[in-house]
Amino acid sequence: MLSPLRRVTDIQQIKVGEHGLLMKNGDSEGLLLPQVPVEQKWDRQTFLEETCAKAGMNSGCWKQEDTDIFQFTAVVFGEHKP
Numbered sequence: 649m650l651s652p653l654r655r656v657t658d659i660q661q662i663k664v665g666e667h668g669l670l671m672k673n674g675d676s677e678g679l680l681l682p683q684v685p686v687e688q689k690w691d692r693q694t695f696l697e698e699t700c701a702k703a704g705m706n707s708g709c710w711k712q713e714d715t716d717i718f719q720f721t722a723v724v725f726g727e728h729k730p
Contacts, residue, residue, distance in 0.1 A: 649725075653718040659710070664692055667719040669699045671710060678703025682722050 653670060656662060662669065668682040678699055685695040696717075697707040709715045 649723045651721040656717040670718040671699045671703045673715040676703045
């Protein structure tokens with residue numbers, strides 16, 4: 649379950665492991681859930697670059713004025729194993 653999207657105005661607002669990201673520029677968009685950078689051991693910049701890649705854009709797309717960055721939190725439901 650995802651929280652409402654919040655526009656990122658300062659990348660320092662992004663907390664790796666707490667926030668997921670949605671990157672959008674024109675018709676291109678990509679989303680990564682909060683657990684992905686933790687599992688991959690990414691820092692904030694790598695998380696931004698990989699979200700750009702997921703959107704099919706160049707890795708520096710997050711620096712472009714016409715790219716919108718949104719953050720969200722997520723509750724992940726898993727299968728309970730005894």
